[in-house]
Amino acid sequence: xxxxxxxxxxxxxxxxxxxxxGGYAMIPLMEAEVINIHGWLNTADFLDIIAVAEMTPxxxxxNAATFIGYTMAGxxxxxxxxxxxxxxxxxxxxxxxxxxxxLIRNPGAKSFINGLRSALVALILxxxxxxxxxxxxxxxxxxxxxxxxxxxxxxxxxxxxxxAAGAVLGLxxxxx
Amino acid sequence: MPTxxxxxxxxxxxxxxxxxxxxxxxxxxxxGYAILPVIxxxxxxxxxxxxxxxxxxxxxxxxxxxxxxxxxxxxxIGVRLRGTAGGLAAALGVTAPSVVILLAIAAFxxxxxxxxxxxxxxxxxxxxAVVALIATAAFRMGRExxxxxxxxxxCIVLLTVAIxxxxxxxxxxxxxxxxGLVFCRRxxx
Numbered sequence: 001x002x003x004x005x006x007x008x009x010x011x012x013x014x015x016x017x018x019x020x021x022g023g024y025a026m027i028p029l030m031e032a033e034v035i036n037i038h039g040w041l042n043t044a045d046f047l048d049i050i051a052v053a054e055m056t057p058x059x060x061x062x063n064a065a066t067f068i069g070y071t072m073a074g075x076x077x078x079x080x081x082x083x084x085x086x087x088x089x090x091x092x093x094x095x096x097x098x099x100x101x102x103l104i105r106n107p108g109a110k111s112f113i114n115g116l117r118s119a120l121v122a123l124i125l126x127x128x129x130x131x132x133x134x135x136x137x138x139x140x141x142x143x144x145x146x147x148x149x150x151x152x153x154x155x156x157x158x159x160x161x162x163x164a165a166g167a168v169l170g171l172x173x174x175x176x
Numbered sequence: 177m178p179t180x181x182x183x184x185x186x187x188x189x190x191x192x193x194x195x196x197x198x199x200x201x202x203x204x205x206x207x208g209y210a211i212l213p214v215i216x217x218x219x220x221x222x223x224x225x226x227x228x229x230x231x232x233x234x235x236x237x238x239x240x241x242x243x244x245x246x247x248x249x250x251x252x253i254g255v256r257l258r259g260t261a262g263g264l265a266a267a268l269g270v271t272a273p274s275v276v277i278l279l280a281i282a283a284f285x286x287x288x289x290x291x292x293x294x295x296x297x298x299x300x301x302x303x304x305a306v307v308a309l310i311a312t313a314a315f316r317m318g319r320e321x322x323x324x325x326x327x328x329x330x331c332i333v334l335l336t337v338a339i340x341x342x343x344x345x346x347x348x349x350x351x352x353x354x355x356g357l358v359f360c361r362r363x364x365x
Contacts, residue, residue: 018346022208022238022245024313028345037344044303051302052281054309058274059244060207066278067286078279086271089243093251094263097237104240108357113240115356117317118327119349122335124314128307135303145304152312158206159309163302170301176293 004073005080007038012065012084019061020116026061026085028123030068031130040072043134054163061085140173188225188257190265196223197250197269202277208245212238215246219253226253246270330355 011033019026027050034040041049049071053063062082069081092100103109136142147169148162196218204211212235219225226234238248247270254266289295322328330352338348 014346016244017242018349019244020240020242020349021317022243022248024310024317027310032345036342047303047306048299051299051306052286053278054207054306055205056274056277056281057203057205058201058277059211059246059270061244062247062271062274063278066275067282070279070282075279075283078275078282082271082275086243086247086267089241089247089251090264090267092241092243093237093248094255094260097252097255100241101233101237104237109240111356112353113356114321114327115330115359116349116353117321118330118356119334119352121314121318121321122331122338122352123345123348124310124317126335126338128311128314131310132304132307135307141300141304144301145308148305148308149311152309153315158210160205162305162309166301166303166305166308167298168301169305170298171294172301174297174300176297 001073001076005076008069008072008077008081009084011038012069012081013087015061015065016085017088020113021120023060024124025120026064027131028127030061030064031127034068041068043131045071047131047135051163051166054159138175140175144169144173188262190258190261193254193257193262194265194269197254197266198273199269200246200250201270202273204246211246212249215249215253225257230256326359330359 015026015029015033018029031043031046035043035046049064049067050060052067053060056063062085065081065085066078069078071077073080104113132145136145144166148166151165152159152162200211200214200218204214216231220228220231234249234252237252238245241248247267250266250270251263254262254264256262258265318331322331334348334352337343337351338345
């Protein structure tokens, strides 16, 4: 139990530390830690948890950390995983925010972050392909993917609408 | 010194900081980019805790920092109001609703419902929907970030490296950052 708690903390700490710019930046990191390295979840379960994390209020990565932590090690696991994912923010912004304010305006730091964000685009694209292989299993799921991709590219509204659309389309098209 | 002291207005109680961010954490759907405007409305508009200019500064740090957007901005606002204790109160406020709600789902609802045929049908539709949302995020980020050939080439090279070598995403990010430092120094800023 102690080992799994330590692994959860360390994995989610890495996810928190390298999620820069928020949002979906955490997807490739969580995918690597949770599926590829530790084998805690399969890709389908991971996608289901991300979907639940999107449907519920609050930051997606904190929601996902709580859910995955609980799945692996109960209430203690959920608290430890969540603590791991928020630790970098707590340390950096509570203790070092003045120094960081100076650092972030430094041209070298800007160049580093620019390069890192180019890498992030590559990683998120790659995650689409690896996760897509599990999510898109037949012509119907391909149709759902294309419909939601096109509408979400055209209309920038809350992701909740697209999640709701995915749920309704799933109910209609599922091969019962 | 007096100007510095006036930056921290101690009249706000830790309790009101906690409650404000509890409300934000409990009722805002759609993740970081959906939560930021709500935080802005609450702390700049309703409560007048910080000015619009200060909030813009906070956003710059929020987006360049590791961590979650909502959490990062909440901590900074808490710190400005009541120092470290204020930052912790804000962090607890943003995080606690997520933990309680997701624990309830993970412990009770998910095991109860996951074998139901209709719930399976819903997830059958949700999985491609989630991948589509991630693809949209990649597209929007790409359009914002990949300006100039340097960053486009860097992105393609790193994508190729990630596909071929299966190195850890953190390694890809660090290589990207260091390449930015070496190649973008003059052109990208």
